[in-house]
Amino acid sequence: LSDRAEERAARFGDSVYLLEPDVRNGIGGLRDLDLMHWVARARWRAARLSDLVQLSVLLPREWAQIDAAARFAWRVRNLLHLHAGRRSDRLSFDQQELIAGKLGYGSSGPGVETFMSEYYRHARSLWQCRSMLLQRAEPPPKRRPREVLIGNGLKLTNEQVSIEDPGQLEVEPALALRVYDEAVRRNLPVYPFARDSIARAVASADFCERLRESPEAQRLFQRLVTTVQRTRLRGGSVLKELHDVGLLVAMIPEFAPVVGRVHHDVYHVYTVDVHSVACVDRLRELCRGELATEHPLASHLAAEISRPNVLFFAALLHDVGKDIGGKQHAVRGYEMAGKILLRLGIPEADVREVQHLILKHLHMYHVATRRDLDDPRTIESFCEEVHGREGLRELYVLTLCDVSTTSPTALTSWKARMLEELYLAADRYFESGGRHGSERLDQVKQAVLAMCPERGEREFLEYYLNAMPERYLYSNDPEEIVRHSRFARAAQMQQVNVTAMTTADPYVELAFIADDRPGLLAMITATLAAARFKVISAQVYSWIDSFGRPRALDLFWVRGSTVDAVVNGLARLERDFGRLLSQELTPAALVTGGGRTAHWSDRPTPGVQSEVVVDNRCATSDTVIEVTTRDRLGLLFWLSNAIQSLGLQISLAKINTEGTQVADVFYVTDANGAKVTDPVRIEAIKQRLLSTVARLENGSVDP
Incomplete structure (x- = not known):
């Protein structure tokens, strides 16, 4: 059976x-x-x-x-x-x-x-x-089990840790945690009879209360939560075993309301309690170096953490504020964690640091995926929210553990890269005392030039480097800049230029070069939407070339049904892009004229509340527009088309998808290159974008 x-x-x-x-x-x-x-x-x-x-x-x-x-x-x-x-x-x-x-x-x-x-x-x-x-x-064993008394009310039964007298649990509740502490120390499993006895004991509210009051239980629980070594407990997870047997909720009764709590969406695959335990287990894996190939930076930082109590308990309790659902769970978790941790005997200084990590545990992810990491103001304001370099290390590791255990596919390679870039930029900021100089910019240029010794290419590259905006040089590695420069050089005498720069399954980096003009981004996103490619991220740059022409280099990271499908679709992209540039048809006509269905399923999914936020504080010279809504094919085109029709110039677009919800973020300026500050105009922008989203939701083909 x-x-x-x-x-x-x-x-x-x-x-x-x-x-x-x-x-x-x-x-x-x-x-x-x-x-x-x-x-x-x-x-x-x-x-x-x-x-x-x-x-x-x-x-x-x-x-x-x-x-x-x-x-x-x-x-x-x-x-x-x-x-x-x-x-x-x-x-x-x-x-x-x-x-x-x-x-x-x-x-x-x-x-x-x-x-x-x-x-x-x-x-x-x-x-x-x-x-x-x-x-x-199961039938009782035919042979008498081998038993060895090991003291402190414990014994070994067939090389498994057990309890000498189960009745002693009522007298000495800490014995329940002592069993698991000894099992971890000896690297042995727990005897099933002892596990069953503990599970029965924790069903008593009186037992749990006396367990929480025990200084020994508090000390053992801290040690078990922060242990890094592999174990022979069920599933190899200390915390999962404590949760399954009931000891986790016995020690933290505030955890009970999140047991089984679910999000009605397709992004959060696990319940809150399962995700929280998995988050701690992911931290253990990083500390042991088991993910060094996949996450080398996080593994290095996790192996050197100086405050294990802070990071492990922040990982365990970061979502405890979801006990009643709704928003602001980080604020609620901050308040709840203080009482929980003091009751567990955690030092007050560590309690404050855990609370801060819980309060900010979404902040790094949102900045990395929705803000311009090459804007000094972004890094400065982010660092103002972090408790120094040690706090930065802890927040980065916590964020990676949190996102990677939300669902099996939540931490995409793009998101991991954005998080790492934000960490490195913030670490440089702290190291330099908050000073932003040109030293890094010079290093990037020198590294790029060193890769191109050939005279003709080097001359073009020197002009290209000086003509491109600083943000471009900060955003791309030297190898990428060289590839872009070679593409730009080859495209000098051509009107339509589309190519695949790199492939990293399942993503493909596409590059478009053309004479810059109003509405160019809408044309490119229309081309991608018509090809049924899903845009993951975009960078938009313009420069004046050596002939005095305004040129644009737009980079898109896209996903199709397969990498080959994207690469094989380049000819169609180039053809459609050319038709738009020559005004043979409009972007809207291209998007709505395909007549083919999207690659993803039309199965019913939970709804998403649409929201538009306009922020003038987080960027140095741009207004940031953030649109959160349900993801759909062609959304980026319709939004960029609406924004550009309002007389705004888009300098950067970032797309962060979570299941069926997407946050499309645009860095914009007005026609004079200034921020949009007029409250009336800001409200008009919000209403236009909300109207665009609503008409898409209702099936309108021409928002």
Whole structure:
């Protein structure tokens, strides 16, 4: 039975926390309830699962947990069948909204999140009870286990750490954590009987209260949370084992409300508690150097952390403020963490640093993915929010752990690169005492010139380097600048120039060069939208060439169905771009005239609240427009088209996609190259962009 259950789990997702779970066959589904009935009948000849209480196989509270989970699962499955008019077991996004409304939670985002949190909690209960019952159903060993007393109420049973007398847990609650501390120290597993005894003990509120009050328990818990070494505990994770057995919530009861809490979107794949534990485990992997190839900088910094309590507890508690859902969870987490950490015996100085990291744990990610990292004002304002170089190291490592465990695909290579660039720029700022000089700029130019000794190329390159804006030289590596220069040199006498600069599966860097003119960015984004390529990031530059012509180099990192599909589509991009430059057709006509469907699915997904923010504080010479909305094909074109039709010049575009939500950020100036400061005009910009998004949402082909 156990083997067949594992095979079924592998077929249906191998996790309780799937975004669209199968309520019958998935882990924690009704098939697990069936399995428990079969085990009860086969092992104890019990006609009903509830009979196991009389047989002392189940505690009354354990049966109550199973019964509540079963009733909930049956209600959900019955409603699925009723609505579909047939057998239907997948709890899809649209069905989640429907059933949440039917059960009284509400069909909007918060109501659906509450409903799905209940579903995951019940599914987790069924899965844990199924595993527990299978373990108890195993026949007793034929041979007497080998036991060795090791002191402090502990013993080794068949080379597994166990408890000498389970009754001693009531007298000495810290014994529960002592078991795990010893298992980590000796690199041994915990004996199943001891694990079961601890799980039963933590069901008592009185036991948990006395455990939290124990100075020994506080000390052991700190040590277990911050341990780096590999272990032989279940899943190899100390914190996951403490969570599964109930000790994590016993020590931090504020963690209970985030158990099973879910986001009603496709970006946050895991529940808050699973993500928080995974975040700590990712930090352990970095500290052990296991991700040195994938994340060399973060691994180096993690291996040298000077305040493990600060970083590990910030990783554990960074999302604890999501206990009631809604926004501002970082602020709420900041407030909650102070009480939690002081109760755990963490020094006040460390508590303040943990609180600061929790408060700012989204800040580095948002700056890296939505702001111009080559604007000195961006780096200066970011560093003002960081507690020195040590705080910067901790925030960078925490951010990488957080993003990389939000979902398997959340930390793209582009996002990882942006985070690293922000860290390095901020570290240079701190190292120089906040001074911005031309030394780095000169170093970049020298490195570029050293790569091109040939006279003709070097002469062009020297002019190119002096003509391009400083931001371009800061944004690109010397090797990239050389490639761009060679492309620009080859494109001098051609009107239409499109090429693939680099490929890094699944992304391709595309470069466009043309005479600069108003609306050029809209033309290029229309060309990409018509080809069904998804834009990940964009850089927009202009310069005056040696012939006195205004020229533009626009770089786009895009994703198609495959890398080859993008590369093979260059001929079409060049043809369409040429038609737009010659005014043979308009960008809008090109985007709406394709008639082909998008590459991504039209399956129902949760809605996204659209928002437009205009910020004049975070950039030196540009106004920053940030549009958050649901991602869709051609969105970047329609937004850039609307912005340029308002008489604004776009100097930089950054795109940050999170599931079906996207934040498109534009650095703009007015026709005179100045920031947009008139409140009336700012409001007009907001309304125009919101109107554009709304008309796209309603299916208008010409916003």
